Amino acid sequence: MRDLKLKRDWIHGWLLLLPALVFLFAFTHIPAVTTLINSFFSTPRGRRSAKFIGLDNYDRMINDPVFWKVLWNNLWFALGTIPASVALAIVMALWVNDKLAGRSFVRMAYFTPTVLPLIAVANIWLFFYTPGFGLFDQITGFLFGWPASNYLGNPETALNAIIVVTVWKEAGFFMIFYLAALQAIPVSLKEAAQIEGAGRWTIFWRITFPLLMPTTLFVCVNAVINSFRLVDHIFILTDGGPDNASALLLFYIYEVAFRFWETAYGATLTVALLALLSLLAIGQFFFFDRKVHYK
Amino acid sequence: MTGSSDLFDRSLNTIAAWALALLWVLPLAYAVWTAFHPAAYEARFELFAPLTLENFAKAWDAAPFARYFLNTFILVTMILAGQFFLCTLAAFAFARFEFPGRNILFALVLLQLLVMPDILMVENYKTMRLLDLVDTIPAIALPYIASGFGIFLLRQTFMTIPKELDEAARIEGASVLGVLWKVYIPLAKPTYLAYGLVSVSHHWNNFLWPLIVTNSVETRPVTVGLSIFSAIDSGIEWSVINAATLMTSGPLLIAFLLFQRQFVQSFMRAGIK
Numbered sequence: 001m002r003d004l005k006l007k008r009d010w011i012h013g014w015l016l017l018l019p020a021l022v023f024l025f026a027f028t029h030i031p032a033v034t035t036l037i038n039s040f041f042s043t044p045r046g047r048r049s050a051k052f053i054g055l056d057n058y059d060r061m062i063n064d065p066v067f068w069k070v071l072w073n074n075l076w077f078a079l080g081t082i083p084a085s086v087a088l089a090i091v092m093a094l095w096v097n098d099k100l101a102g103r104s105f106v107r108m109a110y111f112t113p114t115v116l117p118l119i120a121v122a123n124i125w126l127f128f129y130t131p132g133f134g135l136f137d138q139i140t141g142f143l144f145g146w147p148a149s150n151y152l153g154n155p156e157t158a159l160n161a162i163i164v165v166t167v168w169k170e171a172g173f174f175m176i177f178y179l180a181a182l183q184a185i186p187v188s189l190k191e192a193a194q195i196e197g198a199g200r201w202t203i204f205w206r207i208t209f210p211l212l213m214p215t216t217l218f219v220c221v222n223a224v225i226n227s228f229r230l231v232d233h234i235f236i237l238t239d240g241g242p243d244n245a246s247a248l249l250l251f252y253i254y255e256v257a258f259r260f261w262e263t264a265y266g267a268t269l270t271v272a273l274l275a276l277l278s279l280l281a282i283g284q285f286f287f288f289d290r291k292v293h294y295k
Numbered sequence: 296m297t298g299s300s301d302l303f304d305r306s307l308n309t310i311a312a313w314a315l316a317l318l319w320v321l322p323l324a325y326a327v328w329t330a331f332h333p334a335a336y337e338a339r340f341e342l343f344a345p346l347t348l349e350n351f352a353k354a355w356d357a358a359p360f361a362r363y364f365l366n367t368f369i370l371v372t373m374i375l376a377g378q379f380f381l382c383t384l385a386a387f388a389f390a391r392f393e394f395p396g397r398n399i400l401f402a403l404v405l406l407q408l409l410v411m412p413d414i415l416m417v418e419n420y421k422t423m424r425l426l427d428l429v430d431t432i433p434a435i436a437l438p439y440i441a442s443g444f445g446i447f448l449l450r451q452t453f454m455t456i457p458k459e460l461d462e463a464a465r466i467e468g469a470s471v472l473g474v475l476w477k478v479y480i481p482l483a484k485p486t487y488l489a490y491g492l493v494s495v496s497h498h499w500n501n502f503l504w505p506l507i508v509t510n511s512v513e514t515r516p517v518t519v520g521l522s523i524f525s526a527i528d529s530g531i532e533w534s535v536i537n538a539a540t541l542m543t544s545g546p547l548l549i550a551f552l553l554f555q556r557q558f559v560q561s562f563m564r565a566g567i568k
Contacts, residue, residue, distance in 0.1 A: 006393070012471050013392030017400065020385035023441035028407050031418035038418070095312035102313070108555060109316035112323060115551045115558070116544045117500035119518045123525055123540040124326045127533055135325050168319070180563040200304065229413060232502040236522060250414065250503075257417045258507055266417040273414060281409055 035267045043264040057268040069244050070252040078227040080163035088171040093178035110172040122236035125165045155245035158238050162246050165233055174219045181215040224280055249273050330538040350538035359512050363520035370432050370516055371498045377440030386449030387475050407443030413503055434508045445490055452486040453479055489561035499547055517543040
């Protein structure tokens with residue numbers, strides 16, 4: 001009798017799962033595997049079908065200066081966006097969680113960029129950055145007398161300009177998670193510390209910040225994934241230029257696969273991206289010492 | 296700590312919070328300013344500059360935005376319906392059934408949080424060509440409808456529902472799907488709302504995959520339409536581009552301003568796991 005129920009459970013479980021798994025495998029797991037397989041083949045062209053070329057694509061990748069350039073850019077992009085947006089998110093959450101005059105306006109101001117499409121955000125910032133004419137130059141010109149400068153057209157500053165836009169877009173999103181975490185911290189802890197004579201600074205570093213650790217882990221994981229995923233604004237702001245100064249890995253994959261139609265090389269670059277993501281996932285898992293458990 | 300230094304501290308914080316908030320709305324405010332004023336006032340800020348809706352009219356006439364909006368609307372509806380259906384069934388299986396392979400399959404579902412369909416665009420495009428779906432709205436939607444995030448979120452919610460309710464319904468003769476429909480789904484409504492808002496805003500804003508897989512007016516969502524509209528170097532005025540930009544983000548922005556509390560809470564709920 002118990003066996004029968006167990007068997008029925010199996011069948012029900014599998015049947016319920018089946019539709020989702022079909023789609024999940026069709027568009028995530030199988031493509032991931034075929035990406036790997038295709039990276040060992042040449043790009044099929046016209047009537048010429050793909051043929052096995054071993055590690056040639058990988059050889060090309062290692063000798064491709066643009067690949068190293070975009071990888072390097074991606075590292076800077078991650079280093080530029082993650083700490084800044086996480087730190088800003090914590091500060092924003094602390095402020096908004098406080099009894100602040102005009103709190104709802106402030107919260108709205110921080111969060112609004114999150115609901116805007118990244119494409120729209122890019123349009124707004126493109127205008128903002130316009131040399132001479134845009135608000136950015138107008139303000140710096142008025143306050144410091146700086147000359148007009150083409151932030152997006154200069155290889156030195158293009159990536160930084162994109163980092164600023166990304167931080168602007170992301171910080172408010174991460175703030176929400178911190179806000180939720182802050183509201184879950186019992187007030188009694190803070191009150192006890194205040195009675196002991198602890199200042200705001202001490203309370204933050206000794207009580208609030210450690211208690212926010214699981215949220216920080218969650219936000220960091222998200223931020224790392226985003227640093228490889230967010231490329232929409234590059235299309236509008238710089239199109240990867242000048243001279244690939246602001247291209248990121250996923251953007252380069254798009255270029256190779258859908259502008260030059262070298263799909264096999266695109267697959268090889270995708271394998272590199274997947275390898276990088278898995279390495280980071282494993283690294284984060286050990287680095288944060290499994291402080292959060294999902295049950 | 297003395298009262299006066301506390302007061303000083305507090306006002307300093309308030310000023311800083313406001314300064315950052317103003318800095319944060321500045322780009323958007325600038326776009327709003329130019330969109331609602333004639334082109335002559337693009338960089339001239341006068342309090343009594345004449346207001347106009349002409350930029351919006353120009354943008355609306357210059358590109359088939361009505362069609363783009365319809366496409367986006369169909370797209371997000373399709374994705375949301377598919378996600379609700381597939382994720383509910385899968386989440387129910389993971390939450391309440393014992394079967395061999397459960398843990399491995401769940402790990403495979405979670406893997407999608409790391410490896411998103413966008414990253415696999417090269418292969419997914421080949422799949423769509425194989426299915427002869429390139430340049431259709433379902434092609435944009437299909438990779439996203441089995442969402443690992445959605446399955447995870449609903450499973451967490453379903454697991455908090457007391458088993459007694461489930462058993463009581465079964466004793467009354469409800470089938471497996473009956474229990475799901477009558478007990479689990481109604482009790483998980485807040486999660487559905489939260490997930491729905493997150494999903495709609497995410498796919499309304501999505502760009503890269505639709506850009507790849509669509510190439511006609513009949514299928515393009517607003518984000519792709521906007522990028523094409525603003526990329527034309529034919530000297531379209533900034534004020535018109537800004538009007539188009541605001542127009543495409545408008546529905547979400549207005550919904551956000553109206554339902555600010557629900558939005559923020561939804562994102563919070565979706566984030567706590």
